[in-house]
Amino acid sequence: MIRRFIKKLWSSIPKMSETVTAPHMKRKTEDESESIQKKVKTIKKEPVPQMQGNPNAKRKVAVLIAYNGKGYHGIQRNPPYPSIEEELLKALLKVGAITQDHYDKPGTIHFQRAARTDKNVSAASNIISLKMVTNVENFLEVVNQELPKQIRIFGFKRTTKGFDCKTQCTGRTYMYVLPTYALAPEKMKITEEYRTTDEILARANDVLKLYTGTHNFHNFTSGIKPTEQKAKRYIISFECGKPYIREGVEFVTCKVRGQSFMLHHIRKMIGLMIAIVKGCCKEDVLQLAWGPEKVDVPKAPGLGLLLDELYFDGYNKKWGRDGLHEPVEWSQYEEELEKFKEEYILPEIYKGEKNDKVMWDWLKTLHMHSFDVESNNRRHRNQDPDSLSSTNDADSLLKKEVTNTVKTEMSGEDQKIVVDENTEHCEEPNSQNPTEKDSDVDIKMEQDNDSEVDIKKEQDNDSEVDIKMEQDNDSEVDVKKEQENDSEVDIKKEQGVEPTEGDKIVLQ
Numbered sequence: 096m097i098r099r100f101i102k103k104l105w106s107s108i109p110k111m112s113e114t115v116t117a118p119h120m121k122r123k124t125e126d127e128s129e130s131i132q133k134k135v136k137t138i139k140k141e142p143v144p145q146m147q148g149n150p151n152a153k154r155k156v157a158v159l160i161a162y163n164g165k166g167y168h169g170i171q172r173n174p175p176y177p178s179i180e181e182e183l184l185k186a187l188l189k190v191g192a193i194t195q196d197h198y199d200k201p202g203t204i205h206f207q208r209a210a211r212t213d214k215n216v217s218a219a220s221n222i223i224s225l226k227m228v229t230n231v232e233n234f235l236e237v238v239n240q241e242l243p244k245q246i247r248i249f250g251f252k253r254t255t256k257g258f259d260c261k262t263q264c265t266g267r268t269y270m271y272v273l274p275t276y277a278l279a280p281e282k283m284k285i286t287e288e289y290r291t292t293d294e295i296l297a298r299a300n301d302v303l304k305l306y307t308g309t310h311n312f313h314n315f316t317s318g319i320k321p322t323e324q325k326a327k328r329y330i331i332s333f334e335c336g337k338p339y340i341r342e343g344v345e346f347v348t349c350k351v352r353g354q355s356f357m358l359h360h361i362r363k364m365i366g367l368m369i370a371i372v373k374g375c376c377k378e379d380v381l382q383l384a385w386g387p388e389k390v391d392v393p394k395a396p397g398l399g400l401l402l403d404e405l406y407f408d409g410y411n412k413k414w415g416r417d418g419l420h421e422p423v424e425w426s427q428y429e430e431e432l433e434k435f436k437e438e439y440i441l442p443e444i445y446k447g448e449k450n451d452k453v454m455w456d457w458l459k460t461l462h463m464h465s466f467d468v469e470s471n472n473r474r475h476r477n478q479d480p481d482s483l484s485s486t487n488d489a490d491s492l493l494k495k496e497v498t499n500t501v502k503t504e505m506s507g508e509d510q511k512i513v514v515d516e517n518t519e520h521c522e523e524p525n526s527q528n529p530t531e532k533d534s535d536v537d538i539k540m541e542q543d544n545d546s547e548v549d550i551k552k553e554q555d556n557d558s559e560v561d562i563k564m565e566q567d568n569d570s571e572v573d574v575k576k577e578q579e580n581d582s583e584v585d586i587k588k589e590q591g592v593e594p595t596e597g598d599k600i601v602l603q
Contacts, residue, residue: 186241218402
């Protein structure tokens, strides 16, 4: 009996524990459900990813463009001159991607270009960044309809809010297309049928490699002093490709990649390379140009220059793999970009050189450059020393003729003498047998309050008046007669007669 009672009591103990702990367990599950609800609420309060939200809101984007720069004063907006940015902003305004206020003040939408191109310079690939409405239906189609055929938008990508295509661009590649006869030796007679050699191309590549690295390029731009930090630029690579024939002319393409470039930077590097390869100057001009002094560096024509590619390695590494943003790279548009370049950009360069002979005419001016330090006291390297006079004297001489009126008190009549300041002597009008005169003339010019010059003549007893007629290479002495209203100028002919005190000449 006792055993049975103990067994029943033992078996009832678990049931009693369940009844005691059940309410507590129930409250625990309720607490857990409340905490879960709280967690759900906190998740809802987290910021929405950038790729979601109001489709009509403005979003920061990177836009891929390409254009032929002929007829435009560069990409940068510069009213009233036509520019690439002006055409882009007009098109975006018409399709509703930006407002009128944004068009008037692009800075309010953080409008920026990755690389600036100069007047008539094209771009096979360039990037602009801005905030715009991205839900425009058939955006690429409608916006390209508003643009000229030589300007095209190929696509856009969402970016971070702080994206700036100029400051976050880590590299740029430019192309320069030039005819191979520009590399021919200086003394060689060339035609459009000229074909270059492997030795000349190897020489060009050797010179272009000298540009690689970090150098002070203040002589390859304008408005920048050698002491400024921004004058130092890093060139990653610079090479000349293989020749090819277009429009009956042989061309080569030079490609340069660097972190950034200045105004006229690439054109001057190409110009100096051509001068060195042709033999107009030596390689030591490069070392001189990188120094602190101002050096005369030629600037090649802008026709063959175009922007080819941009790089955003730092941005893509940080943001391009976060799952929310796309990397700023455009490999999916390579075929379209290449087609546009072959159809709208390169033919303009080939035809421009074939018809207008831009490079041909520029080569004719190459000998005018000194390739030396620009100084008034320093002789140019490419000029013959015998053909040069003192630089200071040359600067002080005027090329134009100065006309002075000569008044003769004795006759009361006017006569005009044309004096070239490049000559030291002037011719007396209608002088005959000048060697027969018996006095030496010492003419002194003095100026009084009435701005008249009194030329006094002194006479020696034992000398003859010798009036010599001389001409310089650059000027002639022209003696003319003037007429007054009622009488003709009568110029006395003096032969063997000594001048009297009354013969006073006043030069005005």
